[in-house]
Each structure stands twice: as structure tokens, then as C-alpha cells.
Amino acid sequence: MFILSEDSQRTQGRDAQSSNIMAGKAVAESVRTTLGPRGMDKMLVSSAGDVVITNDGATILNKMDIEHPAAQMIVEVAETQENEVGDGTTTAAVLAGNLLGEAEDLLDQDVHATTIVEGYHEAARIALEAIDEQVVGSEVDDDVLKQVAESSMTGKGTGGLTAEALAETVVSAIRHVDGEDGVARDNVTVHTEVGASSNATEMIEGIVVDEEPAHDEMPTTVEDADISILDVELGVRTGDVDAEYSIDSIDQLNAALDAEESELRGYAQTVADSGVDVLFTTDSVDDRVASFLANEGVLVFDDLNNKDARKIASATGAARVGALDDLADSEFGHADRIRTETYGDEDLVFVEGGAAAEAVTVFVRGGTDHVVDELERTIGDALDVVSTALDSGEVVPGAGATEIAIADRVRSEAAGVEGRKQLAVTAFADALDIIPRTLAANTGQDPIDVLVDLRAAHESEGRAGLVTDGESVEISDPIEHGVVDPADVKREAIESATEAATMIARIDDVIAAE
Numbered sequence: 449m450f451i452l453s454e455d456s457q458r459t460q461g462r463d464a465q466s467s468n469i470m471a472g473k474a475v476a477e478s479v480r481t482t483l484g485p486r487g488m489d490k491m492l493v494s495s496a497g498d499v500v501i502t503n504d505g506a507t508i509l510n511k512m513d514i515e516h517p518a519a520q521m522i523v524e525v526a527e528t529q530e531n532e533v534g535d536g537t538t539t540a541a542v543l544a545g546n547l548l549g550e551a552e553d554l555l556d557q558d559v560h561a562t563t564i565v566e567g568y569h570e571a572a573r574i575a576l577e578a579i580d581e582q583v584v585g586s587e588v589d590d591d592v593l594k595q596v597a598e599s600s601m602t603g604k605g606t607g608g609l610t611a612e613a614l615a616e617t618v619v620s621a622i623r624h625v626d627g628e629d630g631v632a633r634d635n636v637t638v639h640t641e642v643g644a645s646s647n648a649t650e651m652i653e654g655i656v657v658d659e660e661p662a663h664d665e666m667p668t669t670v671e672d673a674d675i676s677i678l679d680v681e682l683g684v685r686t687g688d689v690d691a692e693y694s695i696d697s698i699d700q701l702n703a704a705l706d707a708e709e710s711e712l713r714g715y716a717q718t719v720a721d722s723g724v725d726v727l728f729t730t731d732s733v734d735d736r737v738a739s740f741l742a743n744e745g746v747l748v749f750d751d752l753n754n755k756d757a758r759k760i761a762s763a764t765g766a767a768r769v770g771a772l773d774d775l776a777d778s779e780f781g782h783a784d785r786i787r788t789e790t791y792g793d794e795d796l797v798f799v800e801g802g803a804a805a806e807a808v809t810v811f812v813r814g815g816t817d818h819v820v821d822e823l824e825r826t827i828g829d830a831l832d833v834v835s836t837a838l839d840s841g842e843v844v845p846g847a848g849a850t851e852i853a854i855a856d857r858v859r860s861e862a863a864g865v866e867g868r869k870q871l872a873v874t875a876f877a878d879a880l881d882i883i884p885r886t887l888a889a890n891t892g893q894d895p896i897d898v899l900v901d902l903r904a905a906h907e908s909e910g911r912a913g914l915v916t917d918g919e920s921v922e923i924s925d926p927i928e929h930g931v932v933d934p935a936d937v938k939r940e941a942i943e944s945a946t947e948a949a950t951m952i953a954r955i956d957d958v959i960a961a962e
């Protein structure tokens with residue numbers, strides 16, 4: 449009896465497991481060389497010819513256009529990692545791949561998939577406990593946050609800027625939006641603008657929107673600005689234009705024009721009388737109205753898109769005004785300064801010191817699209833990790849030290865696990881070794897030698913990582929070198945890698961419809 453259509457493809461049992469595991473491993477393998485401070489970049493070319501150069505695991509996997517469903521699960525590991533904690537994407541993907549590799553060996557030794565899954569879950573639980581023990585005791589202050597930012601940036605494109613300078617910018621941006629309810633990460637925006645050297649990258653205490661003044665002669669800077677957002681057209685009502693005029697003399701024409709003129713002047717007067725300094729409108733503003741208002745020294749931006757209108761409203765506290773007559777009585781928003789600036793053919797508005805919300809913008813400059821794009825990703829990740837670290841207040845040593853410690857702990861607790869499950873717990877520890885091994889390989893060291901030395905140093909000194917500092921690579925305490933990662937990044941990597949690997953290992957029947 450056939451219950452599947454003739455076209456569907458079915459793979460079962462060990463074959464299904466093997467092909468899924470192979471696909472998952474292959475994907476993880478593809479990002480391995482980017483891990484760590486000496487990780488290399490990848491150039492990804494889309495079918496449309498767009499080029500992306502990046503070191504960011506999540507970006508690489510996302511752009512690779514992966515179709516195999518099991519491989520897609522590894523991509524999702526990286527995505528989850530990116531969404532939840534903003535860093536550690538390569539770590540999570542590489543770990544997931546190695547967990548699959550170890551699972552494959554166990555399956556070859558006739559360990560049942562269910563046993564592997566149970567063992568992996570047990571090991572993950574031990575690993576999370578081990579992470580708790582690795583949390584560095586000292587307070588997460590600005591210095592530590594800068595270290596977290598710098599560690600997240602090593603190996604990534606910084607457009608020639610020093611990681612130190614960028615870390616400084618990132619930490620002050622996050623500090624600005626750190627309130628009683630934790631870090632309002634969403635209030636930090638990264639705005640990129642091609643054209644200058646990346647040295648010009650700076651933090652703006654406010655928001656940046658892409659809008660142009662309605663008239664050339666309007667002020668370019670307004671200090672201490674009262675702001676309103678109007679959702680009304682300031683022009684001759686379209687309805688009036690459609691009305692039939694029978695104009696049979698020059699006088700009548702002039703009268704009609706005069707009427708129009710005075711209507712427009714009336715609008716401008718209402719705006720000027722309201723006392724508003726800077727007006728944003730989501731609708732259009734007639735050139736003549738703009739010209740009147742320019743004379744009155746009012747700065748106007750018209751045809752604002754809704755997203756920008758919302759941003760300005762939330763930063764400055766300006767109410768949205770739905771009728772011109774309500775403008776006078778409306779609550780104005782406020783900003784310390786509004787200035788307009790032209791970059792190439794783009795006009796930008798900087799709204800600084802908004803009264804309602806602490807919003808900041810990291811204004812990224814760089815010579816080319818590729819530079820600013822990678823810089824934007826690097827800064828985005830750094831902002832994420834710094835806010836993760838600040839929110840949880842916990843950091844752990846980087847440079848592979850935490851993984852060495854976790855593996856050690858998992859290995860020693862494996863002895864107490866009964867039956868074949870023990871093999872899976874040990875395999876989990878072996879899989880963790882991939883992180884220090886890869887860091888070693890990517891710095892041109894022998895992975896096995898480094899692993900042996902790291903374990904020995906961990907035994908005798910307690911904390912040992914493969915620290916890369918400028919040109920040198922040495923085994924030492926990462927904390928002393930300021931190489932730290934947020935504990936949550938490690939936790940998330942363990943959890944999501946375990947989840948994906950166990951999910952893939954459990955599948956023994958793949959039915960694909962054509």
C-alpha cells in the first residue's frame with residue numbers, strides 16, 4: 449500500500465541520521481575559520497551580485513542561502529543566538545556542529561539516539577552549572593563593559609578604528625539608555641553614512657533622521673527648540689482646486705490668486721503664532737507657506753514618514769497634532785538642539801537632547817559601503833553584548849577558558865552517570881573542546897598541543913585561555929588581559945547548540961515531498 453505520492457523522497461534509519469548530521473556539520477564547519485580574534489572574513493556574493501564581507505557568523509549563515517532542512521537548523525541556532533544575546537553566533541554554530549559529529553561516532557558504536565539525547569541534556573545541565581562557577585566575582589563596571597565590547601569586536605571589521613575607541617563609544621551609548629528598568633537597548637540606533645573616514649564615527653545624544661528642510665532659507669540649527677508634529681497638509685486644499693471657477697477677467701484671476709495667497713499666509717501665520725520653533729509635518733507644505741515660515745525663522749520638515757514621526761515624538765515628547773487650529777494649544781515637544789547637515793546627497797536632521805527619552809545614535813562613518821556595513825554589524829553586536837552584560841551583571845573569562853573549565857567539569861561528572869548515557873556526557877565534553885581548538889587553529893597554533901597545555905594550566909592555575917594580544921598568542925588568564933564574554937552568551941550557546949544537535953540526532957525518517 450502506498451500512502452505517499454510517488455514523487456516524495458524518503459530516507460530512513462541510519463541513512464537519514466547520517467545525511468542530516470553531515471549537513472549540519474558542514475554548515476558549522478563553514479564558519480569555523482571566522483572564530484576568534486584571528487578569525488578570517490568571508491566574502492559572500494549573492495545571485496544578484498551583491499557582495500558582503502563579514503566575520504559575523506549569523507550574517508554568513510543567513511546569507512548562504514542554505515536549503516537542507518537539518519543545515520537550516522544550525523542557521524537557526526545562530527539566529528536565536530543573535531536575537532537573544534547578540535553575540536556568540538559562531539561559537540554556537542560550531543558547537544552544534546561538533547555535538548553532531550560526536551553523536552555520529554556514538555551512533556556508529558550503536559549507542560541509541562535517545563540515549564545520546566538524554567546524555568547531552570544531562571551534560572548541558574552540568575555545563576550551565578559550570579558557567580555559574582566561572583562568573584567573575586568583581587562588579588561589572590565601565591572598564592569591564594569596555595572589555596566585553598572589545599572582546600566581542602576582536603577579529604571583526606572596525607574600519608581601521610581601534611577597538612578601544614569603539615568600545616568607549618558603545619559603552620557610553622549603553623550607559624545613556626540604562627535606566628531603572630534595565631537597558632533600553634532599542635533606544636540606541638546605529639546610523640551609517642558613507643563618505644568620511646571611520647574616525648568620524650561618533651555618538652550623538654539623540655536621534656538622526658533622514659529629512660530635508662522644506663525651504664533653503666530656513667535656519668540650519670535651532671537651539672532649545674519647541675517642536676511639534678503635524679499631520680495636516682499646509683497647502684491649498686485639493687478640493688478647492690477641483691471646484692469650477694469661471695474666471696473671465698484678469699481681475700477675477702488676481703482675486704482668486706489673492707484668496708489663495710491669503711489662505712496660505714493664514715496657515716503660515718497660525719504656525720508662526722503658535723510659537724513652535726521646529727515643525728515636522730507628515731503631509732506636504734506648499735512652497736509659499738514654506739517661504740513665509742522661512743521668513744519667520746521657523747524650521748519645517750515636510751512629508752515626514754511615519755517611522756521618523758514616531759521616533760521624533762518619542763524622543764522629544766511632541767504630541768501628534770491632527771488639525772492646524774489645535775497647534776497653538778498642543779503640547780510641544782522639546783530638544784536641546786536640532787540641526788540639519790548634508791552628507792553627499794543626503795540631508796540629515798539631528799535631534800539632540802530630546803526631553804522625553806534618552807535616545808542615542810551611534811553615527812557610523814566609513815569610506816565605503818562595505819566598511820560601514822561591517823562596522824554597523826560589529827557595533828550592533830557590541831551594543832548587544834554590553835547590554836547583555838550590564839543587564840545580567842555577569843561575565844566569564846573568554847579565549848576558550850570557560851569552555852576548558854566546562855569540559856573539565858562535565859568530564860569529571862560523567863563518571864557518575866550510569867550506563868551508555870555516560871558516553872554521551874563525555875562526548876559532550878569532547879565537543880566543547882572545539883572552541884579552544886579552533887581558537888588555536890585560527891591563530892596558527894597546533895590545536896592538540898594547545899588543548900593539552902590549556903588543560904594543564906587549568907589544572908594548576910585555575911583559569912587558562914589562549915589569549916591573543918596584538919601579535920602575541922599565549923596561554924594565560926584571560927581576565928588579566930581583559931578578555932571577557934557575558935555569561936549569558938555562553939549559556940545561550942550551550943542551550944541552543946544542544947537543542948539543535950539533539951533535535952537533528954533524533955530524526956530517523958525524512959520524507960520530502962517533491
Ligand code: ADP
Binds near residue numbers: 482487539887914917
Ligand atoms: P562569536 O560569533 O562566537 O562571538 P567571535 O569570532 O566573535 O565568534 O569569537 C569569539 C571568541 O573569541 C570568544 O570565545 C572570545 O572569548 C574569543 N576572544 C575574543 N577576544 C579574544 C582575545 N583577545 N584572545 C583570545 N580570544 C578572544
Ligand code: MG
Binds near residue numbers: 536601
Ligand atoms: Mg563575537
